[in-house]
Amino acid sequence: MAAIIDIKDLTKTYEDRTVVDHLNLQIEEGEIFGLLGPNGAGKTTTLLMLTTLKPPTSGTALINGFDITKRPDKVRKSIGIVFQEPSTDEILTGYENLKLHGWLYDMPDHLLKERITDVLQLVNLTDRKDDLVKRYSGGMRRRLELARGLMHHPKVLFLDEPTLGLDPQSREGLWRYIEKLAQEKNMTIILTTHYMDEADRLCNRLAIMDKGKIVVLDTPKQLKANLGGDIVRLKAPHLDQERLKALPYVKKISPCDGELCLTVENASSHLQEILTLVGKVDSVEVRIPTLDDVFLHYTGKALKNSDAQGGWTSGPMTGEANE
Amino acid sequence: MSELKGIYALWYREFKVFTRERSRVVSSIINPLLWLFIIGTGLGSFLSFGPVGYQAFLYPGILIMTSLFSAVFFGVYIVWDKKVDFMKEVLVAPMRRTSIFIGKILGGSTDTLIQTMILIVIGIALSFAGILQIHFTVLSILVTVVFLFVITVGLCAIGLIIGSQMESPEGFQLIISFLIFPLFFLSGAIFPIYNQSGVLSTIVLVNPVTYAVDGMRGVLIGRGPQLGQFDPWLDFLVITIFSAIMVAIGTYAFKKMKL
Ligand SMILES: Nc1ncnc2c1ncn2[C@@H]1O[C@H](COP(=O)(O)OP(=O)(O)OP(=O)(O)O)[C@@H](O)[C@H]1O
Ligand SMILES: [Mg+2]
Numbered sequence: 386m387a388a389i390i391d392i393k394d395l396t397k398t399y400e401d402r403t404v405v406d407h408l409n410l411q412i413e414e415g416e417i418f419g420l421l422g423p424n425g426a427g428k429t430t431t432l433l434m435l436t437t438l439k440p441p442t443s444g445t446a447l448i449n450g451f452d453i454t455k456r457p458d459k460v461r462k463s464i465g466i467v468f469q470e471p472s473t474d475e476i477l478t479g480y481e482n483l484k485l486h487g488w489l490y491d492m493p494d495h496l497l498k499e500r501i502t503d504v505l506q507l508v509n510l511t512d513r514k515d516d517l518v519k520r521y522s523g524g525m526r527r528r529l530e531l532a533r534g535l536m537h538h539p540k541v542l543f544l545d546e547p548t549l550g551l552d553p554q555s556r557e558g559l560w561r562y563i564e565k566l567a568q569e570k571n572m573t574i575i576l577t578t579h580y581m582d583e584a585d586r587l588c589n590r591l592a593i594m595d596k597g598k599i600v601v602l603d604t605p606k607q608l609k610a611n612l613g614g615d616i617v618r619l620k621a622p623h624l625d626q627e628r629l630k631a632l633p634y635v636k637k638i639s640p641c642d643g644e645l646c647l648t649v650e651n652a653s654s655h656l657q658e659i660l661t662l663v664g665k666v667d668s669v670e671v672r673i674p675t676l677d678d679v680f681l682h683y684t685g686k687a688l689k690n691s692d693a694q695g696g697w698t699s700g701p702m703t704g705e706a707n708e
Numbered sequence: 709m710s711e712l713k714g715i716y717a718l719w720y721r722e723f724k725v726f727t728r729e730r731s732r733v734v735s736s737i738i739n740p741l742l743w744l745f746i747i748g749t750g751l752g753s754f755l756s757f758g759p760v761g762y763q764a765f766l767y768p769g770i771l772i773m774t775s776l777f778s779a780v781f782f783g784v785y786i787v788w789d790k791k792v793d794f795m796k797e798v799l800v801a802p803m804r805r806t807s808i809f810i811g812k813i814l815g816g817s818t819d820t821l822i823q824t825m826i827l828i829v830i831g832i833a834l835s836f837a838g839i840l841q842i843h844f845t846v847l848s849i850l851v852t853v854v855f856l857f858v859i860t861v862g863l864c865a866i867g868l869i870i871g872s873q874m875e876s877p878e879g880f881q882l883i884i885s886f887l888i889f890p891l892f893f894l895s896g897a898i899f900p901i902y903n904q905s906g907v908l909s910t911i912v913l914v915n916p917v918t919y920a921v922d923g924m925r926g927v928l929i930g931r932g933p934q935l936g937q938f939d940p941w942l943d944f945l946v947i948t949i950f951s952a953i954m955v956a957i958g959t960y961a962f963k964k965m966k967l
Contacts (some may be wrong), residue, residue, distance in 0.1 A: 436800050440967045462802040474794040476725045488717035489801035491710035517728075533797075 387450075389414040389573050390435070391540060394444030397430050397597075405552075406597035407444065412590075413570040414540075417563065419578065419588035423684050428577040429469050432543050435575075436466050444611055449540055460594045467534035469545035471526060471579075475519040479510055479529050482518060485534060490537040504532035508555065524550050526707040531559060534567070542566070548583060560587055568630040581676035591676075593683045600683045612636075615652035616674050617659065620644045620667040628662060635659075648674070671705050714803040715811040721794065722815025726822070736778055736823050740770045741830070747898070757823040757900050757934040764841045765935075767831060769897030770923040771852070772917060774824050775860045776892055782816035783867015784883055790967055799843040805962040809868065813955070816864040817857065824856050842928050851927045851940070855947065863953030865958040871880035872958075872965040896921050899933040919943040 388411035397405040405427040412418045414678040420428050433439040435446055437457035445452055451459035473482045480501065487497035505511045518526060524525035527550050531590055534542065544563075548556045564587065566572045578584055585605045601608065613636045624645055629635055634655050637648040649655055652671050660666060726733065744766060752762035789795040799809055828849065834840040870883060883930075894908060895917035901909070912918050923943030926936020936943075 433967065438796065438799060440966055457803065458802065461800055464800070466800055468796060470796075472794060472796045474721065474725075476728050477721065481724065485717045485721055486797070486801075488713045488720075489798065489803060491713055491802070 388412055389434060390446065390575070391646075392435070392444075392446040393698045395431065395434060395441050395446055396443045397427070397434060397439065398442040404597050405434070405441075408597070408599065410573065410592065410599065410602070413650065414571060414573050415567055416589045417567050417574045417576070417587050419576055419584040419591040420594060421578065421581075421584055421591055421604075421680060422594035423467050426533065428594060429545055431594075432466065432545050432575070432577065436464055436543060437461055463540045464543065465534050465537055465539035465541075466543040467530050467545060467547055469549075473518050473526060473529055476517065478515050478517055479505075479521070482529060483514075483533055486533045486536055500536050500593040504536050507535070507558060508532045509558075524552060524555070527551060528555055535562065538566070538570055538572065541573045541575070544574065546577055546579065548578065556583070563587060581680060585676045588591065593680060595684050600664040605676060609674045609676065612648055612674045612678060612682060614648045614650040614674075615655065616672050616678055617647040617652050618644055618668075618670040619647065619663060620669070621663050622665060622667070623644075624663060629659070632659070632662075637682075641681075644668075646678075710802075711804060711807040714801065715807050715814065718798065718808065718811025719815045719818065722812070723818060723937065726819045733823065736774065737826055737830075739777075740774045740827055742829055743773065744770050758929065758932050760841045763839075764929055765925070766898060767840060767842060768852075768921055768928055769895075771824050771827055771856060771924065772895065772897050772921050773892055774827060774861070775820050776863055776888055778820040778823055779816055779860045779863035780867040780883070780888055781866050782819060783812075783869070784871040784874070784880065786812070786868060786871040787880075788879050789871075791963075796967065799965070800966070805965065806959050807954075809959050809962040812868055813861055813864050813958070816867070817860045820864065821853075821857060824860075825853070828852065844928075848927045852924050855920050855923050855944070858933045858944070859917065861949050862916065862947065864886040865951065865954035869954070869958050869961045872961045876954055882944050891915060891917050894918075896925075901937070916947055919946040919950075925948070 390410070390412040392408050392410040392691045395405060395408040396403065404425075408431065420431065422428050430439065434441050435448065435453060437453050437460050441454065445454045447453075448460045449463040451463070453460050473479075474485075477485070483504070484497065487501070491502070502511075505514055508531055510525060510528055510532065513521065513525065518529065521529065531544075531547055534544065547563075548559060551559070560583070563574055563576075567574055576587070588605060590602065590604055591608065592599045594600065601611075603611070614634070618641065620643075626638055626645070629647065630638055632655075634650040635647050635649060639648075640647050647659070649659070656669075656671060660669065736933065744763060748763035748766045755762045786795055790799065831840060831842060832844045832849075835842045835844055840944045866887070870887075890911070894911050895915050896912065897917070901912045901918060901922075920943070922936050922938050923940050926938075926940050926943070929935050931937070
């Protein structure tokens with residue numbers, strides 16, 4: 386099966402800064418694909434190029450078989466997007482915003498009414514539908530944008546930080562709806578998010594982007610497995626990092642929130658030895674890795690406290706892990 | 709079919725926004741009326757052109773002023789709109805750019821025409837009350853409205869062309885200084901056009917707004933050296949060609965428009 390999205394060398398340069406750098410990526414139909422990355426990684430820019438709103442500096446992409454630079458009109462017929470920035474009309478009511486969307490996408494009247502009822506219910510705005518959007522709260526406005534993006538059931542749906550600012554119930558509801566769309570309608574969904582739990586729960590595959598490039602791409606499960614062990618988090622008065630590093634099953638040592646995090650192969654059977662070596666500990670925690678660990682590992686952006694003073698660092702943590 | 713629905717959607721949106729922003733509408737009517745009464749009465753005490761008072765002479769100019777400010781600003785506003793508002797949603801929709809442009813033009817022209825229509829109604833009331841010496845007849849009103857419509861479409865298109873090509877709203881003030889004011893002051897809207905010197909009179913003659921003012925003044929007041937100076941058909945031809953060209957350029961500009 387040919388990929389529904391085929392990105393080829395997609396590049397965007399602003400003046401002398403390359404914000405999306407020769408991106409290559411294939412996404413299959415029906416996939417929920419996550420695009421993660423720190424602020425400014427180039428996620429939104431990538432989505433804006435794929436949705437034909439920004440011209441690439443070079444390279445291109447095929448969406449549903451159509452080239453985004455040559456047949457933007459055909460591409461737009463196949464896609465839907467929920468923007469990171471608000472794009473609903475404040476001077477219209479929620480209902481009017483949805484109705485206009487249906488008209489712009491040429492939905493037949495009966496389907497339009499049915500879908501509006503559906504999505505309003507989904508985002509729990511039915512009783513506020515006739516209020517002007519400027520009287521909505523921030524989260525309500527976000528929910529309306531989502532409802533609008535989901536309304537016309539495109540082949541490919543782009544969601545740029547869809548759940549930013551949503552309360553837990555709304556997030557949960559949205560997740561279920563997204564899963565349903567992918568399963569029942571075979572819709573392809575590309576989403577960006579800063580919530581790792583969301584990415585973990587929803588995405589079939591994830592790409593982590595940094596500085597315009599894909600750093601790593603895999604299933605959430607594999608990404609976690611690739612870290613090569615469990616996370617042991619230690620707090621102790623005297624920590625001898627050199628001796629810990631020398632242990633063969635310690636894959637990586639990195640500071641986390643003023644404590645030390647070790648990536649340890651098969652931690653449960655080695656814990657005793659580690660503790661003996663460290664001596665007195667204030668606290669210890671062993672857990673299986675989460676996507677947060679994966680994210681930190683590949684992007685290295687975290688509040689580090691390596692010198693006991695604390696401070697922001699953003700250099701990549703060239704780990705000792707998984708050679 | 710689908711394109712028509714989209715065009716209707718855009719028009720509907722503009723119309724709703726217009727009817728809900730009452731204060732904007734009120735100020736767009738009050739400003740021209742202030743001109744008519746303050747400038748019209750002030751200068752009218754020692755100025756008159758042709759057989760009528762200055763206020764009547766100024767009246768067609770005031771209609772044009774409303775159209776000019778309202779239509780051009782409407783168009784240029786999309787520079788904001790595409791950044792923070794609804795325009796982005798429209799630009800990813802499966803509609804032709806040409807249809808988006810047409811929807812915008814229709815929406816903006818409707819807003820502007822409603823405003824000028826209100827001024828026409830006020831004008832008729834004033835002329836009945838004997839304050840304004842203008843002959844309103846069915847024909848003269850009809851011709852005035854047609855002139856206003858045609859020129860408004862062209863002006864709206866100019867605004868949209870500029871707005872679609874601008875990337876940030878910074879140049880906004882410049883548009884007022886270098887486009888709207890010259891088009892207004894050098895159109896014969898507030899003084900007759902024949903007694904101006906070389907360069908200025910050339911500008912007056914290439915300014916399409918001149919012909920809209922001239923045509924309306926000819927039919928609302930009369931023709932003569934200080935009133936309607938050109939053949940009304942010539943006036944009409946000029947503004948039609950102007951608007952057609954602007955619409956053509958605008959269609960092209962919209963095809964090239966990016967965020
Ligand atoms: N119009 C523009 N002109 C110049 N630089 C821009 C422009 N738009 C975006 N950038 C730059 O491109 C880079 C990528 O921005 P982008 O919005 O794609 O990041 P992102 O991954 O979506 O980040 P976030 O998580 O904060 O949303 C940033 O460095 C940003 O400053
Ligand atoms: Mg972004």
